Amino acid sequence: MPTGPGKYDAEATAARESAQAGAVVLLVLDGVHGSGFSVQVISPGVLERLPGLLRSMADEIQADVQRAGGAG
Numbered sequence: 855m856p857t858g859p860g861k862y863d864a865e866a867t868a869a870r871e872s873a874q875a876g877a878v879v880l881l882v883l884d885g886v887h888g889s890g891f892s893v894q895v896i897s898p899g900v901l902e903r904l905p906g907l908l909r910s911m912a913d914e915i916q917a918d919v920q921r922a923g924g925a926g
Contacts, residue, residue, distance in 0.1 A: 866892035876900055879908075 862882050870878040877895040895901045 860892050861887040861890050862892040863894075866894050870894050877904075879904070 862880055862885065865882075866878050866880040869875075869880060876897055877900040878893070880892045882891065883889050893901075893904070895904075
């Protein structure tokens with residue numbers, strides 16, 4: 855994963871601070887700067903849990919798409 859500010863880092867910072875969160879993952883599709891993502895974490899422990907959380911989220915999204923009759 856790249857380190858340092860990315861093209862959506864300012865938006866991710868705004869979301870993290872507004873939510874008073876320890877971490878934020880921002881995924882942008884077809885945004886003003888194209889598609890991309892930004893990950894910000896306060897604690898390294900959160901970063902270690904991130905791959906599993908993302909896999910779980912992907913599984914849930916795929917199940918929702920399949921229930922709705924999509925290709926998934």
